[in-house]
Amino acid sequence: MTAVSTPFVAPSTAGAQARLPLVTVRDLRVRYAPDAPLVLDGVDLDLHPGEMVALLGASGSGKSTLMKTLTGFAPISGGTARVGGFDLNNLRRGQLRELRSNVGQVFQQFNLIGRLSVLTNVLAGSLYGAGPLNLLGTFRSEDRKRALELLDRVGIAHKADQEARTLSGGQQQRVAIARALMQRPKLILADEPVASLDPKMSRTVLELLRSIAHQEGIPVLVSLHVLPLALAHSDRIVGLRHGELVVQGATSQLDAAQLAVVYDVDDEEEED
Structure with a gap:
């Protein structure tokens, strides 16, 4: 198969094509x-x-x-x-x-790094598209802005600076969902979330x-x-x-x- 740079049909595609599987x-x-x-x-x-x-x-x-x-x-x-x-x-x-x-994935056990902040755990979702700064552990300002927006989307932006291990199970799962969204996924798989x-x-x-x-x-x-x-x-x-x-x-x-x-x-x- 020939490599394709953007093989997924965008969710916003209008008309009948949007309903193609x-x-x-x-x-x-x-x-x-x-x-x-x-x-x-x-x-x-x-x-x-x-x-x-x-x-x-x-x-x-x-x-x-x-x-x-x-x-x-x-x-x-x-x-x-x-x-x-x-x-x-x-x-x-x-x-x-x-x-x-x-493909964003959400698991039963959350798979967060407990000693890191909630924000950093979400930012880890951007590593699939990492550039040189990301690989060195420094995230772009636009990534940080998006991560905070996603934490707000899942209702826990106020926990951004806390260590992930201090959150309840439900809060940790919402962090995991925000991390998956950080990838800008076209598909989400949630295994016993x-x-x-x-x-x-x-x-x-x-x-x-x-x-x-x-x-x-x-x-x-x-x-x-x-x-x-x-x-x-x-x-x-x-x-x-x-x-x-x-x-x-x-x-x-x-x-x-x-x-x-x-x-x-x-x-x-x-x-x-």
Whole structure:
């Protein structure tokens, strides 16, 4: 594939093109070794600008592997996957870095550097596009301005100078979201972002992610375990069971009974 400097369709693109999927996955199959069982088996998925999609599945269903595949961290054994203008079946090393620079990631454990300030943690999100000053640990004034604006966007600008480790779990997750936005991502992947938060803060974080999807035109794929949260805070729901796609549809057309098949498993396996 020929390298493309700006392969992603901008979220602001007008008309029908804006509704073209940013992510297209067809008949995706993933196994980690030639003789190993399939972790994903025949998965289809589209992600469009401006939507929040909840990814449901029990432990071992393949949720984490699907997200890893979209950033080139899991091998594709069959089928196709495209993220923006990148063909994930045929990525060169330089393209892999560019792909990852366009994908913001939010994790369950926040992955902040606790002894550094909240502002510095957010600024770290700009390192994917680092110039010489950034690499030396000095950030441009425009980066600092943007980082403060993003902290205000997530509601914790007043914590900018505090060490990240002094914040509550919910506050740290909002810092992590601001850091992901600092990349100017075209796609956000949130892997169990509320698993360690209380119910109230879980709702706050998911509302924030959904508002980012809608207002910024960035597709957000968020993996969840709790059905009520998925039903309350997503536009579409995708359900995996033993690596296979068993549910996919608009959230408004699904209910808990229809989604029960996602968790109809005989045994619990270790999360992939």
